[in-house]
Amino acid sequence: MWNWNNYDEPSPQPPRRPAEANTPSKHNTEIIRREKMGQVAIIGQSIQIKGELTGNEDLTIDGTVEGNIQLKDNSLTIGPNGNIKADINAKKVTIVGEVQGNVTAEETVEIRESGKLRGNITTPRLIIADGAFFKGSVEMERKPGMVKDKPARDDKAVLRPELLSVKS
Amino acid sequence: MIPGLNLSPSRTGAPGGTATTPGGSAAAQAYPTNNLKRLLQMLSGLPKPHVLDLGRLSGPNIQWLIQKGYKVYVDDRLSTLKPAPLPPPPSRSGKSKPPPPPLEPLEYSPGLFDAALCWDLFDYLAPTQAKDLIAGLRKALKPKGLVLALFNFNRVSAPPPVRYRILQADQLEYKPLPVPPMPRRIYENREIQEFFAGFDTVNSCFLKNQMREVLVQRLPG
Numbered sequence: 001m002w003n004w005n006n007y008d009e010p011s012p013q014p015p016r017r018p019a020e021a022n023t024p025s026k027h028n029t030e031i032i033r034r035e036k037m038g039q040v041a042i043i044g045q046s047i048q049i050k051g052e053l054t055g056n057e058d059l060t061i062d063g064t065v066e067g068n069i070q071l072k073d074n075s076l077t078i079g080p081n082g083n084i085k086a087d088i089n090a091k092k093v094t095i096v097g098e099v100q101g102n103v104t105a106e107e108t109v110e111i112r113e114s115g116k117l118r119g120n121i122t123t124p125r126l127i128i129a130d131g132a133f134f135k136g137s138v139e140m141e142r143k144p145g146m147v148k149d150k151p152a153r154d155d156k157a158v159l160r161p162e163l164l165s166v167k168s
Numbered sequence: 169m170i171p172g173l174n175l176s177p178s179r180t181g182a183p184g185g186t187a188t189t190p191g192g193s194a195a196a197q198a199y200p201t202n203n204l205k206r207l208l209q210m211l212s213g214l215p216k217p218h219v220l221d222l223g224r225l226s227g228p229n230i231q232w233l234i235q236k237g238y239k240v241y242v243d244d245r246l247s248t249l250k251p252a253p254l255p256p257p258p259s260r261s262g263k264s265k266p267p268p269p270p271l272e273p274l275e276y277s278p279g280l281f282d283a284a285l286c287w288d289l290f291d292y293l294a295p296t297q298a299k300d301l302i303a304g305l306r307k308a309l310k311p312k313g314l315v316l317a318l319f320n321f322n323r324v325s326a327p328p329p330v331r332y333r334i335l336q337a338d339q340l341e342y343k344p345l346p347v348p349p350m351p352r353r354i355y356e357n358r359e360i361q362e363f364f365a366g367f368d369t370v371n372s373c374f375l376k377n378q379m380r381e382v383l384v385q386r387l388p389g
Binding site for chain 2: 111125126127128129130132133134135136137138139140
């Protein structure tokens with residue numbers, strides 16, 4: 001079965017400072033922890049699904065899905081072998097494989113270095129790694145009471161050098 | 169030495185004249201710009217400007233722009249570009265050179281965008297490709313839509329493709345990409361003016377780092 005270690009950076013990461021705790025890697029760590037505890041559902045590489053996919057738990061898709069994916073209160077990860085032709089609506093979306101469709105995330109959309117997305121994004125926070133592919137539009141959907149944006153200069157506080165990420 | 173660019177061969181350690189840090193990685197260079205600031209000022213007051221970014225994909229730029237309240241469209245033209253061969257040296261044979269491969273057309277609704285950003289793009293296009301792209305861009309822009317385009321005039325070295333990043337409205341940063349150098353052209357001012365024949369020049373300036381920044385506005389009609 002595929003696991004996160006298959007595509008995480010091969011070199012050891014430097015220790016993270018507390019000020020940078022709210023980074024994508026924390027999200028990844030949480031997913032790894034939950035995956036080890038069996039709390040992340042996984043759709044394996046050989047699985048193909050056509051239709052509507054809904055649920056109330058975090059999900060990793062490494063197979064093929066065509067249709068519609070609804071995980072409004074949970075995180076969705078498209079693994080390196082994942083091939084999605086669907087509109088996605090989730091709390092957090094991480095793309096390592098390929099997605100063709102519109103992506104709406106309540107919190108974050110992250111496209112990793114190997115990730116490819118053709119479609120439109122609606123999210124308050126977007127992280128795109130160098131080398132990723134994206135074609136489409138991006139629109140911010142801000143909820144009332146969200147924290148005010150930090151100035152662009154704060155972008156440099158991001159920990160992982162391979163990610164060009166910013167905080168909202 | 170050219171301030172801000174550091175592409176002199178004596179200071180370079182990577183193919184194509186890339187400025188490098190002591191550790192060997194390509195160094196990012198920041199420089200002041202007025203044209204981006206001017207573009208943003210001209211967009212201010214519009215309800216939700218639609219901005220098309222045709223340069224190298226940059227997550228921070230997208231985030232920076234959407235935080236301004238823009239709707240950002242990303243179409244990284246260089247990621248799918250088959251480099252056009254440079255013209256051969258003049259000969260008396262009279263043989264016609266093969267035309268450059270056509271660019272994928274811009275597939276957007278007419279009059280959709282308030283502005284387009286063309287960072288490190290035109291230097292890698294053949295003249296016919298650049299003209300086709302600008303013609304498509306003109307259709308996709310609203311009347312009085314803006315285009316910010318950068319042209320590299322560095323004749324000394326062949327800088328590799330770079331990724332631009334907006335640090336502030338009046339400050340840009342570019343970083344050489346770890347990709348092989350692409351065939352690059354240097355367009356003269358006259359050629360740039362011809363490219364943007366259907367546009368009015370808002371501002372055009374030559375920077376110390378050998379870049380020309382051009383801010384143009386679509387003429388009505």
